[in-house]
Amino acid sequence: MKEVIRRRARELEFDDCRVTTAAVPDSAGHFQHWLERQHHGEMAYLARNAPKRLDPQKVLPGAKTILTLATSYALTDPQTSPTPQPAVRSPHSGVVARYASFNDYHNILAARLKELAQCLNEAGGPGTQSLWYVDTGPLLERDLAQRSGLGFVGKHTNLISRRLGNWIFLSEIITTLELPPDEPEKNRCGSCTRCITACPTNAITAPFQLDARRCISYLTIELKGPIPEELRPHIGNRIYGCDDCLAACPWNRFAREGQLMRAHERPELATPDLLELLSLGEEEFKRRFAGTPMIRAKRRGLLRNVCVALGNIGDKTALPVLEKAAADPEPLISEHAIWAIAQIRTKSKVAALRV
Numbered sequence: 001m002k003e004v005i006r007r008r009a010r011e012l013e014f015d016d017c018r019v020t021t022a023a024v025p026d027s028a029g030h031f032q033h034w035l036e037r038q039h040h041g042e043m044a045y046l047a048r049n050a051p052k053r054l055d056p057q058k059v060l061p062g063a064k065t066i067l068t069l070a071t072s073y074a075l076t077d078p079q080t081s082p083t084p085q086p087a088v089r090s091p092h093s094g095v096v097a098r099y100a101s102f103n104d105y106h107n108i109l110a111a112r113l114k115e116l117a118q119c120l121n122e123a124g125g126p127g128t129q130s131l132w133y134v135d136t137g138p139l140l141e142r143d144l145a146q147r148s149g150l151g152f153v154g155k156h157t158n159l160i161s162r163r164l165g166n167w168i169f170l171s172e173i174i175t176t177l178e179l180p181p182d183e184p185e186k187n188r189c190g191s192c193t194r195c196i197t198a199c200p201t202n203a204i205t206a207p208f209q210l211d212a213r214r215c216i217s218y219l220t221i222e223l224k225g226p227i228p229e230e231l232r233p234h235i236g237n238r239i240y241g242c243d244d245c246l247a248a249c250p251w252n253r254f255a256r257e258g259q260l261m262r263a264h265e266r267p268e269l270a271t272p273d274l275l276e277l278l279s280l281g282e283e284e285f286k287r288r289f290a291g292t293p294m295i296r297a298k299r300r301g302l303l304r305n306v307c308v309a310l311g312n313i314g315d316k317t318a319l320p321v322l323e324k325a326a327a328d329p330e331p332l333i334s335e336h337a338i339w340a341i342a343q344i345r346t347k348s349k350v351a352a353l354r355v
Contacts, residue, residue, distance in 0.1 A: 001123055002179045008119050009069060012112040013259040014171075015164060016070040018182045020148035022056040022063035022174060027143040027153075034209075041213040043222055052138035056174055059138055060131050064178040067116070068145040070159075071109060072258030073099055074167040075265065092318060093271040094309050097217065097241025098167065100293045103264040105169050106134045107291065117173050124177035132173045141170050149182040155207040156195035156245035162188070165255030166246050188251075198248035200234045216242035220305045221297055226335060227308060237313045239274070239305040240294050266292060274314070275321045277306045278337075303333045311340030316348060 002019060009017035025031075031053065040046045052058045056066065099105065113132035120130045133139060142159045146152050151161035151168075160166045162185075189207070196204045203214035212218040219227050220240055227235070246252075269292060280288065285299040294302060307325060310318045322344070325337035 005067070005116070005119060005123065005179070009067075009116055012116055013071075014069045014112070014116075015072045015168070015258045015260075016150055016161065018068050018145070018148035018150040019179050020066050020068065020144055020181045020184075022060075022066050024055055025053075025140040025143040026147065027140055028054045031140060039209075039211045039213065041218055041222065042224065043212065043218075049138040053140050056139065060129060060174045060176065062129070062176045063174050065175050065181075066139070066144055066148070067120075067173040067175070068141070068148040068150045069113075069116075069171045069173075070145075070150055070161055070164055071105070071169040071171070071260055072164045072167060072256065073102060073105070073169060073261045074165060074252075074255040074257055075262060092274045092310065092314060094237050094239040094274045094277070094306065095271055096239060096269055096294065097243050098246075098270075099169070100240050101266050101270040102261055102293075103266060103291050104293050104295075105261070105264075106136070108260065108264055109134045109169065109171050113171055113173060117175070120173060120175045120177050124175070128175065128177050130173050130175035130177070132171065134171045135169070137172065137174075139172055139174070141172055144172065145170055147181075147184045149185045152185045152187045152189075153208065154187075154195060154249060154251075155189050155193065156199075156204055156249070157208060157210045158246060160188075160249060160251045162251065162254060163256075164258075165252035166249050167252065167255050192250060194248040194250065195245035198244045200236065200242070200244060201231055204245065216244075221301070224301065226332065227304065229339070232308045232339065233312060235305075235308050235312065237274070237309040239272070239277075239302065239309050240297060269294065274306050274310050275318060278303055278310070278321050278325050300330045300332045303328075303330075304336045307333065307336035307340045311336075311343035314340065314344050316344065319344060 006017045035047050056063050117130040117132045121128045142153050145159050151159040154160045158166050201214045203211050205211050216235055216238055282299055289295040322337045322341050326334050328334050
């Protein structure tokens with residue numbers, strides 16, 4: 001039966017499908033300690049639903065099996081470009097995390113997961129229950145993925161697949177149907193610390209330990225208020241997420257293009273013009289980013305990030321747009337625009353003194 005389910009997953013264009021039990025995750029204690037140290041920052045939902053993350057039976061009583069699935073969003077040939085970077089279109093270009101230059105993967109995977117969950121219910125017969133999640137459910141998905149053999153958790157705390165690298169989306173189905181589990185994967189990082197070295201903000205405080213409060217992905221997506229001033233210069237021109245630790249991983253030499261995501265690519269989102277973005281009104285923002293992951297940041301969050309990026313890479317030509325943003329009725333945008341203006345003017349004065 002397991003092979004039938006796995007074959008159906010491949011037909012639905014998942015790039016890998018593995019099986020584990022619905023037992024308590026091995027990393028439960030580590031997760032609790034991480035929360036106690038407040039390394040989750042303002043992501044209060046992680047603490048709020050921690051009891052479910054620590055015990056899958058609280059997610060689905062009677063659960064026996066968890067399917068873990070991987071969907072690759074790698075698009076380039078790893079032999080010619082192991083860590084591809086988006087081309088910069090202009091001196092005021094920003095960069096978004098690679099996964100965000102697609103239509104929203106939650107929407108893409110949802111229908112397929114629903115169909116696969118129905119397949120499990122039919123295989124199990126009357127009374128079988130299955131719930132599916134696309135990284136939004138109360139499951140410690142990376143730990144479960146390692147236990148199922150899908151990949152191993154790297155020192156950057158993300159999952160690495162020996163077949164797919166770490167450019168992958170994870171999803172799960174928890175079910176009362178009992179299936180024989182696959183063999184767990186073991187960690188294969190060895191002595192490599194490239195991801196730790198690559199992190200611009202030193203958010204990876206030790207191997208397998210992440211302080212989300214310093215992570216650029218957290219700062220540009222999850223954090224709803226002001227970005228700490230001491231971290232702003234390290235963000236560079238990143239305006240939504242950060243790929244540096246993922247891109248540094250040598251396992252990406254095995255990354256391959258997946259079956260599904262190419263058709264959903266949005267290359268125009270990869271290196272947007274920051275001056276253009278800063279001019280977007282609320283309705284223009286919604287139209288431009290509807291159906292993409294970037295809608296999640298909302299206009300206030302994304303334009304906050306744009307101001308920081310311009311403060312880091314902008315020159316005097318960015319000042320008129322930033323001065324307009326400094327008068328924006330949204331205080332979060334206004335404050336970061338004022339900071340960016342000060343950064344550019346300081347750099348201009350320093351440059352003038354050197355002449």
